[in-house]
Amino acid sequence: xxxxxxxxxxxxxxxxxxxxxxxxxxxxxxxxxxxxxxxxxxxxxxxxxxxxxxxxxxxxxxxxxxxxxxxxxxxxxxxxxxxxxxxxxxxxxxxxxxxxxxxxxxxxxxxxxxxxxxxxxxxxxxxxxxxxxxxxxxxxxxxxxxxxxxxxxxxxxxxxxxxxxxxxxxxxxxxxxxxxxxxxxxxxxxxxxxxxxxxxxxxxxxxxxxxxxxxxxxxxxxxxxxxxxxxxxxxxxxxxxxxxxxxxxxxxx
Amino acid sequence: xxxxxxxxxxxxxxxxxxxxxxxxxxxxxxxxxxxxxxxxxxxxxxxxxxxxxxxxxxxxxxxxxxxxxxxxxxxxxxxxxxxxxxxxxxxxxxxxxxxxxxxxxxxxxxxxxx
Numbered sequence: 001x002x003x004x005x006x007x008x009x010x011x012x013x014x015x016x017x018x019x020x021x022x023x024x025x026x027x028x029x030x031x032x033x034x035x036x037x038x039x040x041x042x043x044x045x046x047x048x049x050x051x052x053x054x055x056x057x058x059x060x061x062x063x064x065x066x067x068x069x070x071x072x073x074x075x076x077x078x079x080x081x082x083x084x085x086x087x088x089x090x091x092x093x094x095x096x097x098x099x100x101x102x103x104x105x106x107x108x109x110x111x112x113x114x115x116x117x118x119x120x121x122x123x124x125x126x127x128x129x130x131x132x133x134x135x136x137x138x139x140x141x142x143x144x145x146x147x148x149x150x151x152x153x154x155x156x157x158x159x160x161x162x163x164x165x166x167x168x169x170x171x172x173x174x175x176x177x178x179x180x181x182x183x184x185x186x187x188x189x190x191x192x193x194x195x196x197x198x199x200x201x202x203x204x205x206x207x208x209x210x211x212x213x214x215x216x217x218x219x220x221x222x223x224x225x226x227x228x229x230x231x232x233x234x235x236x237x238x239x240x241x242x243x244x245x246x247x248x249x250x251x252x253x
Numbered sequence: 254x255x256x257x258x259x260x261x262x263x264x265x266x267x268x269x270x271x272x273x274x275x276x277x278x279x280x281x282x283x284x285x286x287x288x289x290x291x292x293x294x295x296x297x298x299x300x301x302x303x304x305x306x307x308x309x310x311x312x313x314x315x316x317x318x319x320x321x322x323x324x325x326x327x328x329x330x331x332x333x334x335x336x337x338x339x340x341x342x343x344x345x346x347x348x349x350x351x352x353x354x355x356x357x358x359x360x361x362x363x364x365x366x367x
Contacts, residue, residue, distance in 0.1 A: 028350050053263060060271040070270055080266035088273035093305055095277035100301040103287030110283055117279030122309060129302045175358035178329065181313045182353030184306055185333055189340035189349075191303035204304040205311030212312050213321060224308040229300035236296055248292045 015141060022145025025131070028186075029123045029150045032179035033064075034157040038168065040067055041161020047075025051162035058158040062119060062151055066091045069218065090218040096225055097125040104132040112140060119147040123180060126187045134190070196239075200232035318367075328366040332356035 037058060044054035049071060057067050066087045073083045098117055105113050124147050132138075160167075192198035208224035216223065240247045257264070287295065310333075317327040325331055336353035339345070360366040 028347070049263065050260065053260060053267060057267055057270075060267060061274050063274050066270065066274055070266070074263065074266065080262050080269060083266050084269035084273055087270040088277075091274045092277055093308075094274070095281060096298075096301050097305060098278050099281035099285055100298045102282045102285040103295075103298075105282055106287060113282045114279055117282040118275055120278045120282070122305075126302075126306060133302075173358065173361060175354035175356075175361075178332065178354050178357040179350070181310065181329060181333075182336065182350040184310050184313070185336045185353055186340050186346045186349035188303065188306045188310055189337060190344065191306060197300070197303045200300050201303045201307035204307040208308035208311045209315050209321075220312065221305065221308045224311070225301060225304040228304040228308070229297055232300040232304070233293065233297040236300075237293060247296065 018139045018141040019145050021139075022142040023149060025127045025142065025146040026149035026153075028179060028183045029127070029146075030153040031176065032123070032183060033150060033153045034160075035176040036064055036180070037154045037157025038161035038165075040064070040071065041158040041163075042165035043068065043075075043161075044071045044158075045162050045165055047071045049074060051159070054162045055155060055159050058151075058155045061087075062154060063087070063091050063094075063121065064154075065218075086218060089222075093122075093222040093225060094120060094125075096222065096229075097122070097129075101125060101129050101132070104129070104138065107138060108140060112144075116143065116147065119151050121150065123183065124150055126184060130187050130190055133193075196232060196236055199235075200228050203231060204228035326366070328357055328360045331366075332360065 040058070041051070041054055044057070044067075045051060049057075054071075057070065061067055061070070069086050069090050070083055073086060078086075098120060101120075102113075105116060108116070127146065128143065188201060192201055204224050204227075207227055208220045211220035211223055237247060290298075314329045314333045315321060315323065315327070317329050322330065332353055335356060336349055339352045340349040343349070
């Protein structure tokens, strides 16, 4: 406490930069979420879902593809149980993501891990796992600034679409319909850290496409992920065994 | 009929969807202990990020306007090529996103793609 003013300022600067890092990480997600959530709000109202419940969905579920499936099936007159089963299947990939990011979040208290899990989407998983792989030192401020900002933009976009759906009819001229794909293009390249990872990724993309076209419905992404990751691991272990390497430590990074 | 009664089935449906979404997301990150996993499973998990991102991308860029397309008329696929090159050469997160969205916006502004 010799120089409280200075240490206070330092701490403030540090926490401000952690906050801005989280906001920076959320920026492309927000760009993508607002128009998609807007479209969801429009679809929900068309599907006879009152605006208040559409917004409740974005607060309680917070899952892009899951909410579109819900609104679409509800609008088509499906029963609650069949909607719940479909949403479960389409969101099952998050089980794998949650397991993959779990070791990185182990230092957090359990209630923070619970909050992280509740708000974990494809996009927040993507930016955080890539940061961890590049040696990012876990900072809860950054993590939750990003996730809460992302969810607030999702809720805000839903409200705009549900209440003012007629205002904007087309986001296509701005390329905003490509924002989330653009982000995954930027994230997937550093994932291909070895030839084996590159091959695994190509295999997963081909499989998910093939499964989708073969009529597997919502199962395609989670099935492609499981098969491709298994193939990648099998090749990795076979090579490690042939080279007599120890496989008990670390991940196949 | 009250508002609540009128929307009872939808509310049950939303709560059910919340449950089946939140449990798979929260379960592993709350209860999985990495140091207690067998090595093969840990290696398997290290292949999950690339697999799941590529699986999502595969269905995103090969479908345009709701239909499978493997030709230059698929703007999402065309825009992915320079974007992946920029990502690979520069490793720039925002640069890649700007190029990707710029390609899609420019392609439409030029009137070549719809």
